[in-house]
Amino acid sequence: MNTMLPLQNGDPLITVRGFLRQLLETGVVEAIFLPLEVDGGATLPALVADPAWLDQADPLTPVMPINSARAVSALTNKHSPARLGVVLRPCEIRALIELVKLQQATLENVTLIGLDCPGTYEVAEYIEGKHAGRITLADYLEVAGDDRQPALVGPSLRPACQMCDQPVPEHVDIHLRLFGLGTDQAIPVTLSDEIAEKLGLSQVSQPAADGRQAVVDRLTAARRQVREKELAAIRERLDADGGLASLFATCIRCHNCMTVCPICYCKTCLFKTAAFDHPPEHYLIAARRRGAVRMLGDTLLFQLTRLNHMSASCVSCGMCTSACPADIPVGAIFSAVGAQVQAAFDYQPGRDVSDPLPLITFQANEWTQIGEEK
Amino acid sequence: MNNDNHFEPHILAFLCNWCTYTGADLAGTSRLQYPPNVRVIRTMCSGAVDPVYVLKPLLDGADGVFIGGCHPGDCHYQTGNYKTRRRYVALTEILKAVGFDEQRVWLRWISASEGQKFAETMTEMVVAIKELGPNPMRTSWTV
Numbered sequence: 001m002n003t004m005l006p007l008q009n010g011d012p013l014i015t016v017r018g019f020l021r022q023l024l025e026t027g028v029v030e031a032i033f034l035p036l037e038v039d040g041g042a043t044l045p046a047l048v049a050d051p052a053w054l055d056q057a058d059p060l061t062p063v064m065p066i067n068s069a070r071a072v073s074a075l076t077n078k079h080s081p082a083r084l085g086v087v088l089r090p091c092e093i094r095a096l097i098e099l100v101k102l103q104q105a106t107l108e109n110v111t112l113i114g115l116d117c118p119g120t121y122e123v124a125e126y127i128e129g130k131h132a133g134r135i136t137l138a139d140y141l142e143v144a145g146d147d148r149q150p151a152l153v154g155p156s157l158r159p160a161c162q163m164c165d166q167p168v169p170e171h172v173d174i175h176l177r178l179f180g181l182g183t184d185q186a187i188p189v190t191l192s193d194e195i196a197e198k199l200g201l202s203q204v205s206q207p208a209a210d211g212r213q214a215v216v217d218r219l220t221a222a223r224r225q226v227r228e229k230e231l232a233a234i235r236e237r238l239d240a241d242g243g244l245a246s247l248f249a250t251c252i253r254c255h256n257c258m259t260v261c262p263i264c265y266c267k268t269c270l271f272k273t274a275a276f277d278h279p280p281e282h283y284l285i286a287a288r289r290r291g292a293v294r295m296l297g298d299t300l301l302f303q304l305t306r307l308n309h310m311s312a313s314c315v316s317c318g319m320c321t322s323a324c325p326a327d328i329p330v331g332a333i334f335s336a337v338g339a340q341v342q343a344a345f346d347y348q349p350g351r352d353v354s355d356p357l358p359l360i361t362f363q364a365n366e367w368t369q370i371g372e373e374k
Numbered sequence: 375m376n377n378d379n380h381f382e383p384h385i386l387a388f389l390c391n392w393c394t395y396t397g398a399d400l401a402g403t404s405r406l407q408y409p410p411n412v413r414v415i416r417t418m419c420s421g422a423v424d425p426v427y428v429l430k431p432l433l434d435g436a437d438g439v440f441i442g443g444c445h446p447g448d449c450h451y452q453t454g455n456y457k458t459r460r461r462y463v464a465l466t467e468i469l470k471a472v473g474f475d476e477q478r479v480w481l482r483w484i485s486a487s488e489g490q491k492f493a494e495t496m497t498e499m500v501v502a503i504k505e506l507g508p509n510p511m512r513t514s515w516t517v
Contacts (some may be wrong), residue, residue, distance in 0.1 A: 235471075243473040270426065278400040286479040289435075292515040301426070301433050302517045307468050308425045337471040344467045345460075359464060362456035364446065370459055371443070373495075 001196045004186040004204040012141060015187055016176065017054050018047050020085070020113075024051045028198050029085035029111050033068070035061045041127045045071050047084075059087045059113075060178075062140050064120040064158075067262035067317045069095035073105040080109035088358075089117045090169040091160075094315040094350020095262035097171065097228060101357050104265045111195070114169025116178040116216075119161030122322055141178060160318020160331045161277050163227035171352075177206070180215035188212075227335075234336040235330065244300060247333060250326040251299050257320035257330045263310040271302055311360045313349045314338035383437035383503040385412045385507070387496075388427065390420045392450040393485045394442025400489030408493040409500040412440070419443070420481075421454030425465045428479055429449040435512030438478045438503040442492070475506060 002244045023029050035043035036056045043061040045068050048054060050247045069092045075084060088096065093114055099105040118140055121129065128257050129135040156162065169175060171193065177188040188206040196202070255271065275299050286293040311334055318331035342348060345358035393417045401408065417423055420443025428439045441462070443455040462481045469476040477480035480499055484492050509515060 157458060163456065238471065238473045240473070242510075242514065242516070245514060249516060290513055290515050294516050301429055304429045304433075304468065304472070305426050307472070308429070311468065312464065337468055340471045341467045343466055344463055359457070359460055362453065362460050364456060367459055367463060368446070370462060371446070371455075371481050373498075374484075 001193050001201075001203055001208045002190050003196065003201045004190065004206060005188045005189055008185065009333050012178075013058065013060055013137065014180075016053060016059055017057050019058060019176075019189070020059065020303055021051045021054045022199055023085055023111075023113075023195075024048070024054065026198050026200075028083070028195055030082040032085040032087070033071065034085075034087040034113075035063075037061075041130050049156045055237050059176075060137060060141070061114060061309065062118070062120050062135070063123050063126045063329060064089060064092075064317075064319070065223060066260065067095050067319045068092045068252050069076070069099055069105070069262040069264075072110070073099050073262075076106045076108075076110060077104070080104060080106055082113065083109050085111045085113055087113045087115065088169070089120070090114065090166050091117075091164065091315050091317040091350075092262070093169050094166070095317060095349045097353050098263055098313040098315065098357075099265065100353050101355075104263060107353065111174065112169075112172040113174045113176070114172035115176045116169070117161075117164075118178070119157035119164065119167070120272060121156075122158055123220065128253075141181065158318055159321055159329065160316055160335075163223055163230050164316065164334075165224040165227055166220075166316075167215055167219060167223070167368075170350075177212060179219070180212040181205075186311050230329075231336040231339065234332045238333075238336070244303070248299055248328060251303070251328060252326055253296055253299050253302055254304075255326060256323040256325065258306060260319040260323040261306075261310065262315070262317065262319070263313045264306065266309075270305065307334065310346065311338035311341045312332075312347060313347050314342075381476065381504060381508055383411050383500060383508075384435070385438040385440060385496075385499060385503060386431045386436050387412050387414045387440040387442065388417050388420070388423045389414055389442040390444060390450075390455075391416055391418050391443035391517065393448065394420075394492065396486035397442070397484045397488045397492040400486065401493045402489075404489050405488060406493040408496040411500050411503075412496050419449065419451050419454040420458040421449070421451065421461075423458065423461075426459055428465060432474065432478065433511050433517045435509050436478075437506070438480065438499060438508045439511075440496075440499060441479075441481045442484050443481070445485055450490075477506060478503065478509065 001085055005015050005019050008018050020032060022032055030047045033047050034057050037058050038044050043058045043063060044065060060221035068088055072086050096105055100107055129362045137313040174191040237247055261287050304315055314334050316335045321329055389398055420441050423441050431439055443458055445454060449455045466476040482495050
């Protein structure tokens with residue numbers, strides 16, 4: 001059902017807070033997961049059980065300290081303990097769908113609340129920009145209205161957001177439609193009839209959908225162009241001699257990319273075991289054989305193994321790039337390789353819970369030429 | 375050994391216990407000749423070959439990695455080799471994408487009765503890898 005949230009106090013944030021409070025107070029959800037403001041200007045994802053705390057909620061925050069699909073995995077696991085509302089960005093929803101398929105989360109008892117996502121800033125740059133008055137919510141929300149990237153003066157969006165061509169959430173129970181919205185207007189919401197009835201909301205016609213769609217199309221097309229350009233540049237570097245080694249030349253194998261990756265869920269990751277604690281002679285033998293050997297080793301093996309494990313499910317959230325202390329464009333590399341793997345299996349991560357993961361399924365009658373003599 | 379004049383490739387072969395390993399055994403008991411460049415590791419199923427087992431030797435400088443399994447439909451564990459096939463597709467896509475020569479990784483279905491085919495396939499692979507030349511990773515220090 002389509003309806004409109006009338007603007008409260010002329011402030012979209014207060015309006016959205018009020019709506020979320022209503023969800024909690026009417027018992028549609030028993031607790032709600034969303035970003036809460038903390039001292040110092042940042043926001044952190046939190047689970048809120050007491051509606052009073054929603055005065056600190058900032059679901060419109062333009063930062064993404066973690067991919068919250070990981071948090072929803074922790075909150076639901078095999079069984080959600082209560083009716084939960086979770087406010088997520090589109091890439092977080094896609095990651096959550098992959099985690100559901102990997103049996104690390106469930107959507108049962110979960111009300112997915114999705115917002116159109118104009119993009120996010122690096123946390124530190126956002127705090128600095130906010131204190132300096134360079135980033136304002138109004139500016140941020142008007143992003144797509146007049147066909148531009150938000151706040152290009154001041155800090156720019158995270159690289160993954162600059163090339164995000166899926167900024168609209170799919171598969172949500174409640175969709176807050178921010179794109180094409182002036183900050184002085186009521187907020188269009190699409191939600192299930194059941195939830196609308198519990199909230200006492202009735203159908204209100206939304207502004208013409210084609211106006212919004214034009215805005216979404218413009219934004220998506222512009223970002224797809226950035227994405228194609230970025231990925232082409234990465235592919236060119238990968239194709240060059242020693243391409244992979246040169247891209248990861250400054251990798252210090254801190255495993256940050258793996259830690260922040262929403263798809264890398266394994267509790268017993270090979271790279272956290274003693275498998276690569278080689279005896280000292282190992283390095284000497286390798287150095288003698290090759291002339292010299294990189295310390296600490298196994299860097300490319302780590303990256304290739306991670307590509308092999310998760311690139312089919314990579315949702316291009318770019319948390320790995322944000323977390324990389326060596327400024328390696330990890331996310332773009334994984335997106336570039338992931339796109340090729342995904343194309344081979346005609347698989348789109350996060351599209352649908354019922355699409356099987358490419359590596360846990362098979363057809364008897366596929367790739368029949370593989371394994372036969374050439 | 376890896377100079378241009380005389381290059382003898384090092385090939386690592388993962389052979390499924392039920393088909394290809396038995397086929398290799400048959401090649402041996404039939405006294406069939408094939409080049410001695412292949413080091414065999416027996417696995418219970420081609421589906422038990424973790425792609426990391428392929429990546430590690432490639433990065434360590436192996437010139438080729440061979441995976442041998444039962445013909446589709448003949449897997450001792452019903453479906454192991456179908457999963458191998460999908461993993462092989464994913465792995466070779468990744469190798470292609472990152473600029474590795476995916477032709478260094480072979481997957482072949484060879485049954486327990488195909489000793490002759492095993493010997494021929496090993497010969498064929500050694501020839502093909504000799505044409506590709508040594509794995510550049512062998513002398514790369516930045517792995």
